[in-house]
Amino acid sequence: MNNNSQHEIRFHGRGGQGAVSAAALLSLAAFEDGFNAQAFPKFGSERRGAPVEAYVRISSSPIRSHNQIYNPDVVIIQDSTLVHSEPVLEGLKDDGLVILNSDHLAEQRNNYSSGALWITVNANQISEELLGRPLPNTVLLGALAASTGWVSLAALEKAISHHLVKKGETIVTANINALREGYRIAEQQEEAIS
Amino acid sequence: MDTRDQFRTNVLTSGHRACAGCGEAMAARMVTDLIGPDAIYINATGCLQVFTTHNQQSAWQAPWMHSVFANSAAVASGVEAALRARGRSTPVVVQAGDGGTFDIGLQCLSGMIERGHDVLFVCYDNEAYMNTGVQRSSSTPHAVRTTTSPPGRLSEGKHHLKKDVISIIAAHHMPYAATATVAYFPDLKAKVEKAMSLKGPRFLQVLSPCPLGWDHDAALTVQISRLAVETGLFPLIEMEYGDVTGVMRLARQRPIEDYLHLQGRFKHLFGHQNDNGNVEIRHLQALADARIQRYGLLDAETEWTTASAAQTERHGRGGYSISAVKQEVSS
Amino acid sequence: MKMLLEGSHAVAEAVRLCHPQVIAAYPITPQTHIIEHLAQMVANGELSSEFISAESEYAAASVVLGAVATGTRAFTASASQGLLLMTEVLFNIAGLRLPVVMVCANRAVGAPINIFCDHQDSMALRDAGWIQLYVSSNQEAVDSIIQAYRIAEACELPVMICMDGFFLTHAFEPVDIPEQTAVDTFLPPYQFSRMLDPKKPMTLGGGSEPDNYLEYRAALHNDMEKTLDRIQRVGSDFSQQFGRGYGGLVEGYRLEDAEIVFVGLGSLIGAVQDLIDQLREQGQLVGALRLRCFRPFPAAALVRSLSSAKRIIVMEKAFSAGAGGIVATELRAALYQAGLSIPVDNFIGGLGGRDITPSILEQIFHTSVSSDAAIDCRFINKDDMSHAEGNATTPGEGD
Numbered sequence: 001m002n003n004n005s006q007h008e009i010r011f012h013g014r015g016g017q018g019a020v021s022a023a024a025l026l027s028l029a030a031f032e033d034g035f036n037a038q039a040f041p042k043f044g045s046e047r048r049g050a051p052v053e054a055y056v057r058i059s060s061s062p063i064r065s066h067n068q069i070y071n072p073d074v075v076i077i078q079d080s081t082l083v084h085s086e087p088v089l090e091g092l093k094d095d096g097l098v099i100l101n102s103d104h105l106a107e108q109r110n111n112y113s114s115g116a117l118w119i120t121v122n123a124n125q126i127s128e129e130l131l132g133r134p135l136p137n138t139v140l141l142g143a144l145a146a147s148t149g150w151v152s153l154a155a156l157e158k159a160i161s162h163h164l165v166k167k168g169e170t171i172v173t174a175n176i177n178a179l180r181e182g183y184r185i186a187e188q189q190e191e192a193i194s
Numbered sequence: 195m196d197t198r199d200q201f202r203t204n205v206l207t208s209g210h211r212a213c214a215g216c217g218e219a220m221a222a223r224m225v226t227d228l229i230g231p232d233a234i235y236i237n238a239t240g241c242l243q244v245f246t247t248h249n250q251q252s253a254w255q256a257p258w259m260h261s262v263f264a265n266s267a268a269v270a271s272g273v274e275a276a277l278r279a280r281g282r283s284t285p286v287v288v289q290a291g292d293g294g295t296f297d298i299g300l301q302c303l304s305g306m307i308e309r310g311h312d313v314l315f316v317c318y319d320n321e322a323y324m325n326t327g328v329q330r331s332s333s334t335p336h337a338v339r340t341t342t343s344p345p346g347r348l349s350e351g352k353h354h355l356k357k358d359v360i361s362i363i364a365a366h367h368m369p370y371a372a373t374a375t376v377a378y379f380p381d382l383k384a385k386v387e388k389a390m391s392l393k394g395p396r397f398l399q400v401l402s403p404c405p406l407g408w409d410h411d412a413a414l415t416v417q418i419s420r421l422a423v424e425t426g427l428f429p430l431i432e433m434e435y436g437d438v439t440g441v442m443r444l445a446r447q448r449p450i451e452d453y454l455h456l457q458g459r460f461k462h463l464f465g466h467q468n469d470n471g472n473v474e475i476r477h478l479q480a481l482a483d484a485r486i487q488r489y490g491l492l493d494a495e496t497e498w499t500t501a502s503a504a505q506t507e508r509h510g511r512g513g514y515s516i517s518a519v520k521q522e523v524s525s
Numbered sequence: 526m527k528m529l530l531e532g533s534h535a536v537a538e539a540v541r542l543c544h545p546q547v548i549a550a551y552p553i554t555p556q557t558h559i560i561e562h563l564a565q566m567v568a569n570g571e572l573s574s575e576f577i578s579a580e581s582e583y584a585a586a587s588v589v590l591g592a593v594a595t596g597t598r599a600f601t602a603s604a605s606q607g608l609l610l611m612t613e614v615l616f617n618i619a620g621l622r623l624p625v626v627m628v629c630a631n632r633a634v635g636a637p638i639n640i641f642c643d644h645q646d647s648m649a650l651r652d653a654g655w656i657q658l659y660v661s662s663n664q665e666a667v668d669s670i671i672q673a674y675r676i677a678e679a680c681e682l683p684v685m686i687c688m689d690g691f692f693l694t695h696a697f698e699p700v701d702i703p704e705q706t707a708v709d710t711f712l713p714p715y716q717f718s719r720m721l722d723p724k725k726p727m728t729l730g731g732g733s734e735p736d737n738y739l740e741y742r743a744a745l746h747n748d749m750e751k752t753l754d755r756i757q758r759v760g761s762d763f764s765q766q767f768g769r770g771y772g773g774l775v776e777g778y779r780l781e782d783a784e785i786v787f788v789g790l791g792s793l794i795g796a797v798q799d800l801i802d803q804l805r806e807q808g809q810l811v812g813a814l815r816l817r818c819f820r821p822f823p824a825a826a827l828v829r830s831l832s833s834a835k836r837i838i839v840m841e842k843a844f845s846a847g848a849g850g851i852v853a854t855e856l857r858a859a860l861y862q863a864g865l866s867i868p869v870d871n872f873i874g875g876l877g878g879r880d881i882t883p884s885i886l887e888q889i890f891h892t893s894v895s896s897d898a899a900i901d902c903r904f905i906n907k908d909d910m911s912h913a914e915g916n917a918t919t920p921g922e923g924d
Binding site: 197254275278 | 599
């Protein structure tokens with residue numbers, strides 16, 4: 001992927017899955033890596049289970065726009081049911097990337113064939129194992145780091161330690177493990193694809 | 195530098211523009227002189243603000259500020275917070291009419307008390323919007339004639355009861371709330387002094403007859419406010435943390451007509467064959483009786499001693515009771 | 526120190542640096558994160574302020590009124606319905622000449638109720654006697670709060686920092702939070718000159734009559750106009766000390782030879798600047814002018830910046846029902862007064878949080894340049910939104 005221009009990432013999730021936090025973590029990590037970054041939610045009332053969007057821009061030059069993201073380089077889908085109900089792929093660049101939280105790969109790719117690359121990670125299962133709850137966001141961030149290289153794993157780890165410090169060391173460690181697991185799986189998939 | 199006049203120290207000085215016989219001017223003069231000039235006074239919009247400040251003239255010899263009608267308690271909250279931030283302990287006093295207390299100012303007052311601001315809030319209660327020309331407020335008693343509760347073929351004046359604001363205020367679990375009138379200066383003095391000796395939010399409701407709005411002889415202001423107490427319509431009570439802790443007992447109850455017939459605002463109730471008026475007079479009598487019963491104003495034995503006789507004004511015609519009343523209220 | 530912070534958090538950091546001794550507020554979306562951060566700072570002992578949780582915005586404004594009149598620096602923030610509930614008190618603060626500083630997290634006004642960004646709330650308060658600065662980024666919000674106290678205290682007039690709700694308040698962006706010592710140098714301690722003090726008793730807020738009221742109000746207008754210089758000066762002092770500036774009253778972008786100039790306020794301007802770059806690459810002579818200071822209205826500065834434009838496009842997120850765009854109307858008056866007859870096209874959009882997308886902006890540009898007559902006041906409505914991704918239709922056609 002092109003490392004010089006501005007990268008735009010769109011998160012799709014459901015209220016309670018941590019899409020907004022994931023966007024914040026990603027921007028913090030990119031900033032830690034020395035980039036300009038911007039993160040914000042699509043603005044809506046806070047309701048558990050409702051579709052949620054969040055946006056991140058990462059750029060080496062200052063970011064001026066405060067628009068929502070219409071032509072993302074990457075969409076991260078935290079809940080696979082959204083693929084059927086929300087226009088999650090709308091505006092995705094032809095050579096874009098989809099990171100999907102799912103245990104099915106082939107079905108999804110066949111239904112939505114485009115030039116985009118699909119990475120699927122069973123982030124629910126991983127987070128249930130590591131965090132005791134289906135909180136897929138850090139797993140998927142790990143996958144994003146592995147498949148784009150736009151942020152370093154170290155910066156994401158630092159962002160998690162900083163952002164979740166109030167929740168205690170156990171939670172921080174579990175999330176970092178989830179992040180690393182997501183990174184590992186995505187790395188494997190990329191190798192398999194290429 | 196102290197820029198104050200060394201020779202005239204009244205907080206509310208002469209030369210203001212109140213009507214003759216104004217109960218509020220009298221009450222404000224008493225209250226502010228008891229507190230003194232080393233305090234900050236916040237005033238709601240109303241008669242007191244209008245007749246004491248006019249075109250760059252002011253009758254106030256203490257720091258005094260008026261903002262708007264409804265917000266005096268909130269402004270005082272800010273003043274008190276600022277004093278706390280600056281490490282000062284200057285007393286803060288709000289003065290408002292019944293409109294600025296019972297009606298438009300009630301929310302800010304409730305907030306101020308709930309947050310525990312160290313402020314004395316004084317309500318000069320003249321039972322209607324006098325400044326705008328005598329419109330009914332929620333403090334206006336039942337059956338009173340005002341310009342917005344006029345008697346007519348279908349009406350005998352205000353339809354609704356006077357709001358029991360002291361109970362609402364006291365229900366905030368606050369240190370001190372009391373009623374007083376201009377007729378009993380020693381009683382008023384004792385209550386202001388008690389209020390000033392305490393910390394936290396405190397409240398004083400001072401019945402202040404208005405010759406204009408009540409339509410009475412300007413010479414009768416004090417007498418009428420005394421009758422309001424002696425008929426039982428306006429009990430003098432003290433409340434601490436929600437409990438009644440003091441009432442001024444009455445030696446005897448005066449009939450309600452003694453109070454009503456001196457005031458034009460009740461005139462429509464009297465007259466030949468005014469059956470509705472008679473009903474309302476009986477209703478007002480029942481309200482007075484209920485208050486006497488509620489606060490036990492006649493129930494306890496009156497203990498006349500030389501000392502209490504010497505302070506008849508503080509003790510009314512009956513005497514001050516604390517413990518007897520507490521039982522009465524709780525039973 | 527440069528950090529990546531949520532806008533509301535950055536605002537709270539800026540407020541902390543200014544040492545307000547009293548903070549009063551009532552929660553309302555999208556202002557809440559600002560006061561939550563401040564409450565936490567007070568709870569943690571990082572900020573020595575009296576934090577007053579008022580029972581309404583009306584009371585919150587009244588608390589800061591009382592606090593400033595008693596010789597402290599104070600802060601409040603609100604939005605939308607809350608700002609309108611403050612209205613009576615905000616007029617009063619200006620009339621009393623109290624240097625209160627507040628943040629408005631701009632939000633739409635009901636009905637229908639809507640929690641998202643537009644400028645209707647603060648625009649409705651334009652006649653209150655408050656200086657209004659509209660910021661375009663969270664960095665500017667931080668810097669403007671620090672400037673606001675200096676402006677307010679020098680002029681004894683209140684300042685409202687208007688920042689777009691959600692677009693800025695909820696966005697994580699890199700922000701350079703100045704050092705405390707630098708802010709202390711820029712902003713020395715302050716006490717209101719006519720403060721309530723028993724040693725020097727004064728009457729504030731007394732009555733007036735027909736024979737002197739007008740002079741008080743005229744003085745307010747004249748003093749507001751005089752603050753234009755002060756805002757400019759404080760802005761340049763700030764950029765001298767901190768190395769960041771926002772043009773003071775107005776901020777131009779590629780205006781040198783621009784024939785068509787976009788005029789707007791707030792966070793929208795970033796997308797406009799992106800569009801300007803794109804159109805410039807296509808050879809179009811376009812530029813942008815951001816109105817940073819809306820009250821007092823910087824008519825002279827606007828005329829200076831726009832005098833060589835051939836067409837002006839005003840894009841605003843508020844309007845006066847029955848009259849049209851507020852900024853456009855005032856700008857037209859300023860141009861007329863200066864003897865300039867430049868057509869001003871007025872577009873109203875982005876109401877209630879609707880994003881003004883880059884393609885809509887582009888469409889507005891094409892609509893504007895292809896229209897013979899000046900466009901009086903046109904709403905970018907839903908139909909235009911749906912067609913926006915193509916570029917065949919004209920915004921507001923069929924209105």
